[in-house]
Amino acid sequence: MQLRVDSVRSSDAAGSGHPTSSMSAADLMAVLFAHHLRYDFDHPDNPANDHLIFSKGHASPLLYALYKAAGAITDEEMLTFRKRGSRLEGHPTPRLPWVDVATGSLGQGLPVGVGVxxxxxxxxxxxxxxxVLCGDSELAEGSIWEAAEHAGHEGLSNITAIVDVNRLGQRGPTRHGWDTGAYARRFGAFGWHTIEVDGHDPGQIDFALxxxxxxxxxxxxxxxxxxxGEGVNDVDNREGAHGKPLKDAEHAIVELGGERGVTVKVSPPEVSRPxxxxxxxxxALPSYPLGEKAATRxxxxxxxxxxGAARGDVVALDGEVADSTKTEEFAHAFPERFFECYIAEQEMIATAVGLQVRGWVPYAATFAAFLTRAYDFIRMAAISGADLRLIGSHAGVSIGEDGPSQMGLEDMAMLRALHGTTVLYPCDANQTAALVAEMADVSGISYLRTTRGETPVIYEPGERFPVGGSRVLRHASDDRATIVAAGITVHEALAAADLLKQEGISVGVVDMYSVKPVDRAVLNEAATTTGNLITVEDHRPEGGLGDAVLEAVSELGPRVVKLAVRGMPGSAAPGEQLADAGIGRDAIVAAVRRLL
Structure with a gap:
């Protein structure tokens, strides 16, 4: 009962929270902590520790009550729940050393648990x-079943999902109510061992764990x-009590038997090996001679x-497109460190998050367009402070005939919008190789955008390209404008500059391979000296390279023209696509003429 009392107390002190969702799972977690969890709270970095993930992150009052019972936090800290500056946030985050990942967006804890x-x-x-503690409501999420199939396929006997089937969701009854058999049939179909128990019977819970x-x-x-709401008559199995502190917390605490100060000695792990x-x-990065053509993918x-040969901590994941993303090279060389996630992009990102929890360095690749399916997982990874390296291939209209369903045209905006991310878009093979190596030591989420078609090699092998940098490829004292490009459009910008030079018009060209963070110093110099900037990107005009440049130079007030993909592409050859989208060399030349 102490866990229920403390869930009520902390939510009452905060004036908000989810005590009833915590109360339903209290017996499950009490037995887990007392008899089955193997964890050293004094050494949360012990590699042999078990992992507990609250997929139903809104039950955080229960988690914090457990930490108090285990002696990890004090009663005083527990009552700072949801208050400004407290580590005990409304939903758990790794601000607490015993929390692996942020939860709260339902359907994600189990997929991440599979990665761990x-x-x-x-x-x-x-x-x-x-x-992994799950709620029954979140079993409606497709990501749960991506995780269930992945774990079943891998035969992961080292993961247990504990589903709190309390029948009530936020607005009313769940789809299957108390029909645990319905859930058992679904998990069983994916190869899981299923156990149905009374979640308030300690004996049954102990046996099941x-x-x-x-x-x-x-x-x-x-x-x-x-x-x-088990244990308090006013909320026990009653609708309308979700996500609210109890109306009469004092009476509820008395009904639950009053406050207690019981501590539980959680058993440490038995294994101590590293x-x-x-x-x-x-x-030894690959090198490509100048003038040769090679695809950045x-x-x-x-x-x-x-x-992978240089660093044993690097692992790779792919969404069944490894022959296109070219991750297959790593898979063939290091099969024990390659994870095939099939066409399940949410589970791919979640698995990567789980792997980095344990200190591995994951690179996860798929088509740039397909990362949109996993965006919420990437968003939550940013909240977790996870270190991920994402690769989006087949970006932009330059992929050609496949058409718009396969074209990543929103990916840079997507990744730029997240906290602490890095966005990179190389234009040639040597630059790509250097940036792949650079990403290994970048904190947070880094994203590398690659191109399907072959592009000319314009940089010498072995050159360095630091995050936040750029390269000035054309510059003269009489430049009348500066073209800022990245990736495929760098080559179009160089061609346009050559055409304009034949007309007696000198323009600068900047390869802005680091889209976030951008090289503000170079942009500010261009804005000051030429006063005219033209950004060219194989991406929608919203949120990509153009907006990054505008943000960097806005206080200087230069004229900025954004060339980007504004219409809906169809099927056409790559060169035709660039021309039709208005981001090819001729369009750049025309834009410069109009600007001047």
């Missing part, structure tokens, strides 16, 4: 167990029938393979 379990099984090779840890060759789900590591060596694959 994969790290334990295939990389760390340690026997820690991953426990022990059975889960001892199950071999398949994951386990414990489907626990519970009552929302995690498995993979050997590395010197870094191919350079990514070759560079990732080279990086």
């Amino acid at each position: 379990a994969l790290a334990g099984r295939r990389l760390d090779r340690l026997p820690y167990h991953v426990w 022990g059975d889960a840890r001892n199950t071999r060759r398949r994951p386990t789900v414990i489907l626990a029938r519970t009552r929302k 995690p498995h590591t993979f050997t590395g060596g010197p870094l 191919s350079a990514y694959g070759a560079a990732l393979k080279a990086l």
Whole structure:
């Protein structure tokens, strides 16, 4: 009862929260902490620790009550719940050292848990167990079933989902109510061991948790029938109480037996050996001679393979397009560090988040257009402070005949909008290789945009391209405008500059390969000296390169013209696509003429 009382107390002190959702799962977590969790709270970085993920992150009052019972936080801190400056936020985040990832966007905890379990099984090779507390409402999310299939396919016996089937969602009953059999049939179809229990019977819970840890060759789900608001008559199994502190907390605490100060000694892990590591060596990035043509996606694959040979902590993930993203080079060289996530982009990002929880360095690739499906997972990864490296291939209209469904035209805006992200768009193979290596040590989420078609190599092998930098490719004292481009449009900008020179018009060209952060110094100089900037991007006009440049120079007041993909493309050859979208060399020449 202490966990229920403390959930009521902290929510009452905050004036908000989800005490009833916490009360339903209290017995489940009490038995887990008292008998089955193996965790050293004094050393949260112990690699042998179990992992507990609250997928139903709104039940944070219960999590913090558990931390108090385990002696990790004081009662005084627990009552700072949801207050300004408190570590105990409305939904858990890694601001607390015992929290692996931020939760609160439902349907994500189990997918991330699968990533952590994969790290334990295939990389760390340690026997820690991953426990994920889920709510029944979130089982409507497709990402839950992506995770269920992935875990079942991998036979991850080191993960257990504990589903709090309390029947009531935010606005009323859930789809299946207390029909735990309906959920069991679904999980069973994906190869899970299923256990149905009374979620308020400690004996049944204890048996189920022990059975889960001892199950071999398949994951386990414990489907626990519970009552929302259990223990307090005013809210017990009643609609309309979701997400609110109790109206009469004092009376509820008395009804629950009053305040207690029981502490629980959570057992530390029995295994003390270090995690498995993979050997590395010197870094030998691929090199491409000047003038040769090569696709930046191919350079990514070759560079990732080279990086994998140099660093044993690098891992790669792909969404069943490895032959197109060129991640297959890494997969063939290092199969034990490659994770095929199939056409399940949400699970791919979640798996990457889970792997980095354990200190691995993940590179996750798919078509740029398909990352939109996983955007909420990327957003939550940013809130978690996760270190991810994302690669979006087949970006822009330059992919050609496949048409708009395959064209990533919103990806840079998507990634730029998130907190602490880095967005990179290389234009040639040597630049790509250098940036792939650079990303390994970039904190937060970094994104590399690659091009499908071959482009000329314009940079010498071995050149460095720091994040936040740029390259001035054309510059003269009589420049009348500066063209700012990235990726495929760098080559169009150079061609346009040559055409304009034949007309006696001198223009500068800047390769803004780092779209976030941008090189403000170079942009400000161009804005000051020429006063005219033309941005050219194979992307929508909203949120991409053009907006990044405008933001950087807005206080200086230069004239800025944005060339971008404004219409809806169809099928056409790559060169035709660039021309039709108004971002090819002729369009750039015309824009300069109009501007001058």
